[in-house]
Amino acid sequence: MSSYILLTGGAGYIGSHTALCLLRAGYNVISFDNFSNSSAESLTRVEKLAGKSLLSINGDIRDQAALTAVFSQYKISAVVHFAGLKAVGESTELPLHYYDNNVAGTVTLCRVMRHFHVKKLVFSSSATVYGDAKEVPIKETSPRSATNPYGQSKLMIELILEDLVKAEPDWSIALLRYFNPVGADDSGHIGEDPNGIPNNLMPFISQVAVGKRQQLSVFGNDYPTKDGTGVRDYIHVVDLANGHLKALQYLEQSKGIEAINLGTGVGYSVLDMVNAFSEVNQVAVPYQIAPRRPGDIAVCYAEPNKALTLLGWKTEKTLDDMVRDTWRWQKQNPNGYRS
Numbered sequence: 001m002s003s004y005i006l007l008t009g010g011a012g013y014i015g016s017h018t019a020l021c022l023l024r025a026g027y028n029v030i031s032f033d034n035f036s037n038s039s040a041e042s043l044t045r046v047e048k049l050a051g052k053s054l055l056s057i058n059g060d061i062r063d064q065a066a067l068t069a070v071f072s073q074y075k076i077s078a079v080v081h082f083a084g085l086k087a088v089g090e091s092t093e094l095p096l097h098y099y100d101n102n103v104a105g106t107v108t109l110c111r112v113m114r115h116f117h118v119k120k121l122v123f124s125s126s127a128t129v130y131g132d133a134k135e136v137p138i139k140e141t142s143p144r145s146a147t148n149p150y151g152q153s154k155l156m157i158e159l160i161l162e163d164l165v166k167a168e169p170d171w172s173i174a175l176l177r178y179f180n181p182v183g184a185d186d187s188g189h190i191g192e193d194p195n196g197i198p199n200n201l202m203p204f205i206s207q208v209a210v211g212k213r214q215q216l217s218v219f220g221n222d223y224p225t226k227d228g229t230g231v232r233d234y235i236h237v238v239d240l241a242n243g244h245l246k247a248l249q250y251l252e253q254s255k256g257i258e259a260i261n262l263g264t265g266v267g268y269s270v271l272d273m274v275n276a277f278s279e280v281n282q283v284a285v286p287y288q289i290a291p292r293r294p295g296d297i298a299v300c301y302a303e304p305n306k307a308l309t310l311l312g313w314k315t316e317k318t319l320d321d322m323v324r325d326t327w328r329w330q331k332q333n334p335n336g337y338r339s
Contacts, residue, residue, distance in 0.1 A: 003075045004028045005248065008061050008109065009083030010054075011038035013192045014124065014181055014240060016046050018080060020190065021241040022248075023050035030055040032070060033083065037195055039337035045189045061105035064112060071116040078120035078251060079113060080244055081106065084153070087199045088128075088295060091150035102153035103160070110164060119171040120251045121161070122244055127179045127233070127263070127300055129155045136267070137303035140177070140259045147295045158259070165257040172251040179233035179263035179302050181240050183322040184329035191329030192237075193336030201273060202234075202322070206330035209283045216285060218270050220292035225299060229270035233263040233301035236317030236325070246311040263302025264315045273323070280320050281327040 005022055009015045010031025015038070019029050023046065031043055031054060043056045055074070059066040061083045070076070084102045085091065091098045106123075113119065128151030129144045146152040158175050165171050182202040184191030198204040207213045221228035243262045250258075268276075274285050307313045317325075333339040 001075045002028055003077040004030045004055070006030045006032060006070065006076045006079045008032050008079065008081045009038070011035060011040060011042050011056070012082055014178075014237060015082040016042040016190050017185060017237045017241040018082070018244045019043065019054060020046045020050055020185065021238075021245050023052045023054060025245055030057060030070065030074060030076070032057050032059050032061070032067070034058065034060040037085070039193060041337040042190055042193070049185065049187055049189055061109050062101065064108050067109060067112040068115070071112055071118065076116065076118050078122070078248055079109070079118065080122040080124070080248070081109060082124045084124065086150060088148050088150050089199065089293070091148050091153070092295070095149040098149045098153050103156050106157045107160065114168070119168075120248070121171070121173045122247045122251065123157065123161060123173065123175050125158055125175045125177045125259070126151065126154045127177050127261070127302065129158060129177060130300070132297040133300065136299055137265055137301055138261065139303045140261055140306055147297070162257055170255060171257070172255050173257040174247040174251060175257065175259040176243060176247060177259060177261050178240060179235050179261070179300070181237045182234045183236040183238065183317065183325040185238060186325055186328070188328040188332040191326070191333065193333070201270060202326050205274060205277050205285050206326050208285050209277065209281065209327065210330050210334050212334065214286070216274065216287035217290040218287050219290050219296060221289045222292075223298040225269055227269050227271045230296060231267040231269045231299040231301065233265065233267055234273065234319070234322055235263050235315060236322050239315040239317050243307065243311065243313050246313040250311050258310060260307050260310060261302040261304050262307060263304050265302050265304045267299060267301035268319065276319050277323040277327065280323045283327070
């Protein structure tokens with residue numbers, strides 16, 4: 001019986017790119033996704049790109065019976081846990097929904113994993129667990145805090161998983177703290193397809209460029225940065241997907257829990273991204289300055305050396321790749337997977 005890697009939220013933006021990366025590396029993949037913020041079409045396209053099929057199961061991580069059915073039927077060797085709600089603004093309006101889905105869902109997942117003696121887990125964490133970090137670049141040892149319920153849910157899950165490993169040291173867990181994922185597979189066939197108004201900068205820029213939205217709102221130009229706009233560590237989603245492959249390979253040889261930053265170690269401002277997008281793609285991106293958003297911080301970028309040391313991973317894609325691949329996906333799919 002061949003074994004599978006289970007991806008919760010496998011049809012989402014990062015999940016679909018990771019599914020493609022794992023299929024290309026020779027793994028068998030099961031996606032378990034309730035499609036609340038994703039499309040089954042992404043997985044159909046992943047299969048075409050990989051020239052190999054995967055299993056797609058419609059299910060919710062809070063549904064213990066549904067998870068149990070998957071683990072009963074298939075031999076799962078490890079889980080990559082992407083499933084989670086991720087809009088900062090929405091999380092402040094719907095905190096219970098976020099804690100139920102993200103935190104309770106993870107507890108249910110771990111309970112089922114433990115029952116079936118599957119103890120290898122790659123968790124999709126976030127740089128939001130650093131809150132408003134006092135020092136940059138941000139190291140994995142930086143103090144943790146959260147400025148919104150979304151970030152708080154990620155931090156709670158990290159603490160739960162740390163307690164789990166203390167109690168049961170035979171688990172192997174990687175907490176991958178992503179910085180700001182952007183870009184798309186260079187085929188232009190899979191990419192970021194947000195429901196409604198995008199929460200993230202790059203899909204908003206590309207929707208303005210393609211004419212779906214009138215202009216970009218730049219939230220705040222009075223931060224203590226070179227041009228007054230917020231600075232972030234943008235990482236190409238293909239590099240990020242490769243980080244999950246490397247983490248799985250690492251967990252095959254290790255026990256315990258490790259937190260690992262996945263970022264480039266370079267910070268770009270909002271206006272850097274807008275200008276690079278316009279120049280590389282030869283397309284206008286009109287924008288206006290708007291008030292700061294509550295909970296936003298001035299500067300956030302990673303110290304990525306631990307990923308290199310532990311996983312042998314570093315980013316390979318450039319800023320030009322990020323904006324070029326984002327635009328190719330948007331142009332080919334003006335309405336995302338509904339195009």
